[in-house]
Amino acid sequence: MTRRTTALTAAAVMMIGGVPAVAAPLAVACTVTYEVTNEWNNGFGATATIRNDGDVLNGWNLTWTFPDGQKVTQGWNGNFSQTGAVVSVTNPDWARTIQTGGTAQVGFNGSKGSANRPPTDFAVNGVACTGPNQPPSVALTAPATGGTYTLPATIPLGATAQDSDGTIAKVDFYAGDQLIATDTSAPFSGSWTTAPAGDHSITARATDNRGAVTTSAPAGVKVLAGPAVLATPSTLTVRQGQTATFEVSLATAPSQPVTVTIGRSGSADLTVTPTSLTFSSAAKQTVTVTSANNGGDLATATFTASATGHTPASVAVREISASTSDFSKAFLDQYAKIKDPASGYFRNFGGLLVPYHSVETLMVEAPDHGHQTTSEAFSYYLWLEASYGRHTGDWAPFKSAWASMEKFIIPAKADQPTNDKYNASKPATYAPEHPRMDGYPAVLDANVPVGSDPIAAELKSAYGTDDIYGMHWLLDVDNTYGFGRCGDGTTAPSYINTYQRGSSESVWETIPQPSCDTFKHGGPNGFLDLFTKDASYAKQWKYTNAPDADARVVQVALLAQQWATAQGNVGQISSEIGKAAKMGDYLRYAMFDKYFKRIGNCTSPSSCPGGTGKSSAHYLMSWYYAWGGATDTSAGWAWRIGDGASHQGYQNPLAAYALSNVPALKPLSASGQQDWTTSLNRQMELLQWLQSADGGLAGGVTNSWEGHYGTPPAGTPTFYGMYYDAHPVWRDPPSNRWFGFQVWGLERTAALYRMTGDARAKKILDKWVTWALANTTTGTNFQIPADLEWTGAPDTWNATNPGANANLRVRVATKNQDVGIAASYAKVLLNYAAKSGHAQAKATGEALLTALLSHQDNLGIATPETRADYNRFDDVYNASNGEGPYVPPGWTGRMPNGDQIAQGASFLSMRSMFRNDPQWPKVQSYLNGGPVPTFTYHRFWAQAEIATAFSLHTELFG
Known part of the structure; x- marks a missing residue:
């Protein structure tokens, strides 16, 4: 696929009394985007899009010259003619005028020979389009992430940079905000010789010949005060009477052999061998810690590895009882790996850690890059640190995790500045969702009735603010896309979003966009007019909450x-517990229909009335809630929406129990506790209603069929007047196909059963566990359900006499070794077994945890996985099936790095940074017809889920 973008600025010539006269200079400008959309042996298809960047065009003639003898054989949306290599396209009668900022697109099929280079001489009405300035691209090649240097340090700097429509004027290298080197010619390089000791984030900024600037992804390096000894991990546990190991190395290779001695402070019950190591290189050597088998009190010691002229390194070792389970030790070992800075799970922002979605960057699933992060990851970060607090009594890491969450993924006042303009009687203007992306942009319709927001006033009264206390679901941790904060282009992390266009939009079809859209990137209206159609657009902020994570x-x-109460330490975290109750209070927005319409029997947008009071509450955990507003605080406005679609995997009856029954977690609002009491019962009813005859839980329910309050097929079962949906919210892939949604949701149900003995939860679990165990094999090569296939539907819900759902069936289609889901599954089984005494559930849960221990590596626990779906990297939109990234006709825009967004764009063409990823070659090989690529991923949520599953076993079974 080839592109060329062009523009002009010229003076218009007009006639006065038959005498040519030059008019006052006019700001005449155009952009022509040329796309080869399809290509075969001797032919191709292409489009050319004119964007009028100047005065109104009243009649137009687009011309170009083919460089390789191409011929137009069929054209549309214009009157085509060709003389030799020169093509002329004039406007059709119905598209004569192009308004300022407007577009017109022509398309054609053509013949070609062996070459098919794009034209380069586009002109409109005889005036050449010379091209707007496109930002350069830049990638840092040195230093490498994770590099370690010693003072006096010389840190090598290198970058590659290109400019598609000009030249690179210079590349500046920065450490944070400090300029450390500049180079004006390729190969762009330099060195930093004044680096102080500490951790540094290095970036390269390329400037082109017309002033456009692009910043690379960062590389984190460490500068030590001098030659240094390194030791990993920094904390270690060893069973009394047994051994454990750590590794010692030098930060840099020595010029002559260096002797490192291992000294001890602390208990003599802990010893090491050897006590002396000789290094002639930086290669790691292993040290063994031995615990005395004397049955005495549990000991601690710190071992310090030191060498003359080198900064020493220490390892804190703690004895644990010889009877301590493998899983207790496994938690501590897994925790140490996750928190080790060298592992790469976090980015450090001034002492606060932000977890990446995965250590690896080439990762596409719900996030579309591994170094994004989600509210889900933050929730697991808290769980990891809470479990550490239970094991050690140290709650400082838990408090730090909460502080990081509050600073980076809960929008601050400055990030949601116009909530005080929100009108609860008119929460938002209706816009329909569409089953296919080519139905977008969705037209805003103020004539469709919406309800009133019944909780805004009481939340403001309770907490003294108009702002929402909830997490936005997606962060670009390294600012990889370059949106920055509110368009500044540099701030990291930055709030971003992807999904916006109905149930058919998979990650492969998303268009990344900033959560604060100031029109600096994208098209003339930023990214807004890709999603909604309105008469005009205002710069605005908008956030989307994933209720599953907040719950x-x-x-x-x-x-x-x-746990802290049992230790006598609850006072240390009372502030965070109170803030969790506050988050739960705001989480009630997930209980309401998207437009606060009445719940039940909605079959058209106009006939479904707006709700009053709590008549718009379904009391379930829906797929999202969202809020936004104008950036202009003087003429601002704001909106809020809930969601009418609820997935079984998002329900969290344990959170509902906590917010309705635990005094420390009681919401401060007037009706919050009562709403959560109702929600607990409603969620349990939903799970019972969705349980198949086999035991698995079916998809969910919606108050808005297909997202536009449509009429469902005749006979669709209902739940409190809402309609059964086998795969709520999204269809690519079907949302209830993944076994993970079974175990994520039922872990909470099982924990509720263990804590409270809830009979409804037990009834659901009795049946589900039997089904799941029948589809599970244990051992090192364990197999658990992966993909599920569904047939039939539940009976319409009758609360007093629930049906048996005899026609609702599920089949396990595939199995796998997903380590994160195996840990989630083990949690379900262990919670259930602890209360019910179910021996097979306990044994299988333990067997899964034991199997996970056989898949350890230096970063955690992982298994290889093939990614056949990576063949979608270069998919383009296919109108016949609605698949592929859809861009409306005539819409063009740019990502911050210059990647073009237009018809014919692919996932990859809008994310060209993947081509620079170290793992990209095997994806490219696959796209070229090679084998399906295999990756070993270390997802943060999965590693934390594994650690906390180990911890759960020690809590329940000693």
Whole structure:
């Protein structure tokens, strides 16, 4: 696929009395985007899009010259003619005028020979389009991330940079905000010789010949005060009477052999061998810690590895009882790996850690890059630290995790500045969702009735603010896309979003966009007119909450409150527990229909009335809630929406129990506790209603069929007047196909059963566990369900006499070794077994945890996985099936790095940074017809889920 973008600025010539006269200079400008959309042996298809960047065009003639003898054989949306290599396209009668900022697109099929280079001489009405300035691209090649240097340090700097429509004027290298080197010619390089000791983030900024600037992804390096000894991990546990190991190395290779001695402070019950190591290189050597088998009190010691002229390194070792389970030790070992800075799970922002979605960067699933992060990851970060607090009594890491969450993924006042303009009687203007992306942009329709927001006033009264206390779901941790904060282009982390266009939009079809859209990137209206159609657009901010994650935060707060209370330490985290209750109060927005319409029997947008009071509350955990507003505080406005679609996997009855029954987690609002009491019962009813005859839980329910309050097929079962949906919210892939949604949701149900003995939860679990165990094999090569296939539907819900759902069936289609889901599954089984005494559930849960221990590596626990779906990297939109990234006709825009967004764009063409990823070659090989690529991923949530599953076993079974 080839592109060329062009523009002009010229003076218009007009006739006065038959005498040519030059008019006052006019700002005449155009942009022509040329796209080869399809290509075959001797032919191709292409489009050319004119964007009028100047005065109104009243009649136009687009011309170009083919460089390789191409011929137009069929054209549309214009009157085509060709003389030799020169093509002329004039406007059709119905598209004569192009308004300022407007576009017109022509398309054609053509013949070609062996070459098919794009034209380069586009002109409109005889005036050449010379091209707007496109930002350069830049990638840092040195230093490498994770590099370690010693003072006096010389840190090598290198970058590659290109400019598609000009030249690179210079590349500046920065350490944070400090300029450390500049180079004006390729190969761009330099060195930093004045680096102080500490951690540094290095970036390269390329400037082109017309002033456009692009910043690379950062590389984190460490500068030590001098030659240094390194030791990993920095903390270690060893069973009394047994051994454990750590590794020692030098930060840099020595010029002559260096002797490192291992000294001890602390108990003599802990010893090491050897006590002296000789290094002639930087290669790691292993040290063994031995615990005395004397049955005495549990000991601690710190071992310090030191060498003359080198900064020493220490390892804190703690004895644990010889009877301590493998899983207790496994938690501590897994925790140490996750928190080790060298592992790469976090980015450090001034002492606060932000977890990446994965250590690896080439990662596409729900996030579309591994170094993004999600509210889900933050919720698991809290769980990890709460479990550490339970094991050690140290709650400082838990408090730090909460502080990081509050600073980076809960929008601050400055990030949501116009909530005080929100009108609760008119929460938002209706816009329909569409089953296919080519139905977008969705037209805003103020004539469709919406309800009133019944909780805004009481939340403001309770907390003294108009702002929302909830997490936005997605962060670009390294500012990889370059949106920055509110368009500044540089601030990291930055709030971003992807999904916006109905149930058919998979990650492969998303268009990344900033959460604060100031029109600096994208098209003339930023990214807004890709999604909604309106008469005009205002710069605005907007955030989307994933209720599953916020509810998990509440769940973790409940666990932390119980554990800290048992230790006598609850006062240390009382502030965070109170904030969890506050988050739960705002989480009630997930209980309401998207437009606060009445719940039940909605079959058209106009006939479904707006709700009053709580008539718009379904009391379930829906897929999202969202809020936004104008950036202009003087003429601002704001909006809020809930969601009518609820997935079984998002329900969290344990969080509902905590917010309705635990005094420390009681919301401050007038009706919050009562709403959560109702929600607990409603969620349990939903799970019972969705349980298949086999035992698995079916998809969910919606108050808005297909997202536009449509009429569902005749006979669709209902739940309190809402309609059964086998795969709520998204269809690519079907949302209830993944076994993970079974175990994520039922872990909470099982924990509720263990804590409270809830008979409804037990009834659901009795049936589900039997089904799941029948589809599970254990051992090192364990196999658990992966993909599920569904047939039939539940019976319409009758609360007094529930049906048996005899026609609702599920089949396990595939199995796998997903380590994160195996840990989630083990949690379900262990919670259930602890209360019910179910021996097979306990044994299988333990067997899964044991199997995970056989898949350890230096970063955690992982298994290889093939990614056949990576063949979608270069998919383009296919109108016949609606698949592929869809861009409306005539819409063009740019990502901050210059990647073009237009018809014919692919996932990859809008994310060209993947081509620079170290793992890209095997994806490119696959796209070229090679084998399906295999990756070993270390997802943060999965590693934390594994660690906390180990911890759960020690809590329940000693």
